[in-house]
Amino acid sequence: MSVKRNTDKYDQILAAAVKVFADRGFAQSTIAQIAQEAGVADGTIYLYFKNKDDILVQFYERMTEHVSECFYKAVAEGTTSIDKLYNLVRAHLEVFQSQASGAIVYQSETHLQWRLVQEPTRQMSRMYRELISKLVAMGQQEGTIRSDLYVGLVKRLINGAVEEVINTWIHTGMDHDLPSMAEPLVDLFIKGIGTQAGATAVDHLAPQDNQKIMVQ
Amino acid sequence: MSVKRNTDKYDQILAAAVKVFADRGFAQSTIAQIAQEAGVADGTIYLYFKNKDDILVQFYERMTEHVSECFYKAVAEGTTSIDKLYNLVRAHLEVFQSQASGAIVYQSETHLQWRLVQEPTRQMSRMYRELISKLVAMGQQEGTIRSDLYVGLVKRLINGAVEEVINTWIHTGMDHDLPSMAEPLVDLFIKGIGTQAGATAVDHLAPQDNQKIMVQ
Amino acid sequence: MSVKRNTDKYDQILAAAVKVFADRGFAQSTIAQIAQEAGVADGTIYLYFKNKDDILVQFYERMTEHVSECFYKAVAEGTTSIDKLYNLVRAHLEVFQSQASGAIVYQSETHLQWRLVQEPTRQMSRMYRELISKLVAMGQQEGTIRSDLYVGLVKRLINGAVEEVINTWIHTGMDHDLPSMAEPLVDLFIKGIGTQAGATAVDHLAPQDNQKIMVQ
């Protein structure tokens, strides 16, 4: 009656499903396609997953867990905050490159299946924010990172840029090396794109309402 | 015979469709739902759109056109490159805030309905890259923007960060003011998150293969 | 409220409908197609015909009437029974050749829309039988036609053969001259395909139950 998890066949089906989802999108994928890709009968899938939605949810939970581990480990391995940031970005790119299908599904379905994957996604986001938050605090103590920063926005800056790099990679056929983008990205994160003169110029932009910036 | 475009009812149906798509996703939306939201009969939709896919395509084409205009105008209105960048980011945030449903659909379906919306999406991306490219070149002449930049990556940095800000806004209930994020974002883009010491530290990160960075 | 018949537009629509029916079949034809072919608006058709079925019925009634006239006239013009038969067959082929679309529709839809066109079809059949019946009786008096014939079967022989010739003409692209088949057909009807020896051989075939032969 209740589904069996963490068996070989479970993994086999999940892997097949991710591949199919990556190809056609979750909503356009059918149980029959997944079954064929996994080399099992349609009905067999229901021995391991409650229903079609459950497959996606399981994937997100696994993915989140795996990614979390990787990110934590990557950050732990760095000594300075900048090392840690570099390791984090590199780990992000590496884990998505090594699991292209998973990456595609994750990037594509998060918005669309929000109701289903809200929980793992939020957890991922929280984890990311926490890592960035610690990084920034550490860097501020080291004197390598500015002290006038809204952490929430920094997180969005870094996460958004990295994800955009991954998206571009996906849409251009996944034919270039993703982790090698880590260093130039971190370079941009740290130094920005401006010169000293540019920095001064920015300070003369009209001030704005900073109240709502710290959301999430 | 052929569909009637640019009529009141066309707009009415398109608006309804965007609302429904934003709520449930394109694939999960039904013609019946759109018809009900628009206050017309199911069949009426087919007087204005070839089929369901066509509704999404029309939306993308309209959106792309509208956004392009806004962005071009915004950039044209700035005097310095930093002004222009600020105006661009602000325009991006403004146009998506003013069309929340459209923003959601655009962000959500681009990846998933790639076959359908490839063309307008590519056009949008090209336009964005062009604007950034000109901005950067101008800033480099002004001496406000660094000269050692890969424009493609800068575009991904800025676009990715802005879209992530929009996504966060969407996922947190669209309850804060989006355009006010423009200034702190530009501040981060120009200055980065590092200090002088941080900048020096970045230069000591392991060098990497820069060959493939210029993709897109 | 009540439909107007025998006006120019009525004829125009009817002609257009027959053309469309011939192309795609009655059930696969749409009012929109007929309207376009006729150069009128969809709604206009309902000023002249009760509904789609009515168009077919009107066509059958007209066709039956026209064909009847032609057949009667053709038969009246012959002097001997064989002349009359020849004229009948030739008229049949002529009228269908001169109205190819009508011929196609008539041949194709009679079986399928039996419920709709039963009446005119039956009338046509009755007329045909009557003509043949008179022909045969006349020939028997003249001594040119056998006296041991079941008229119903003779009618089916002649009508069936002529219609099959028409069908073949339709299916081979309507590119040969139809009325010129009248003479060889009549030759076969009168003489049969056998020799004297053949005729003798036929008489030795097993006798059968002749009771039910005279139907229709």
Next chain:
Amino acid sequence: MSVKRNTDKYDQILAAAVKVFADRGFAQSTIAQIAQEAGVADGTIYLYFKNKDDILVQFYERMTEHVSECFYKAVAEGTTSIDKLYNLVRAHLEVFQSQASGAIVYQSETHLQWRLVQEPTRQMSRMYRELISKLVAMGQQEGTIRSDLYVGLVKRLINGAVEEVINTWIHTGMDHDLPSMAEPLVDLFIKGIGTQAGATAVDHLAPQDNQKIMVQ
């Protein structure tokens, strides 16, 4: 994935479909009606047939194959050409009587669904022509069949007359015995309806262009 053919349920559905098609015509029949008649769910039909069209095509292929076998066997069993002709006509009537629904569908849809059933229909026609052709040649050697015949026209004479007999049978409620018409039909085919005097009279009909007669 691919449809299952030659199973019990396949036959069951095909039989039900033929019954429904015979009742209402192919285009007016619905999958739901067929499913109900077959006692299965709508979706089940798609496990055995690609789509609605495929059902008709399958029927035609089966029918053609079955009829071909019957006709070949019937002709093979006769000794003289007239025996063979009689057997052929009788087999034709028998096979259509024993499969009334199939007969109706075959006669009704051949013209209308020409695109779909062209292939089997052409094959059937070719087979029929071949049989007639051999028959005639044999009879001519035996001296029982005239030597001045256009085979194509003879085929149309025989086929047309037989089919008209079947049509009449269908339209009059299928209440008389069809095979018993074989003998009087063959009698007409061989002897014609004329007397010696009639034959002479025919020869005085206006000559015509014989060039195009041999089509098909």
Next chain:
DNA sequence: TATGAATGAGCCTTCATTCAT
């Protein structure tokens, strides 16, 4: 009269899910 936009019932087809084997 004539129009053609609007309607909505109905149909083919797909596919998640079940269950007898």
Next chain:
DNA sequence: GATGAATGAAGGCTCATTCAT
């Protein structure tokens, strides 16, 4: 456990018919 045939609800789309202009 594993299968895959069967189910039937649901959705995209068509088109005969109506009616306000």
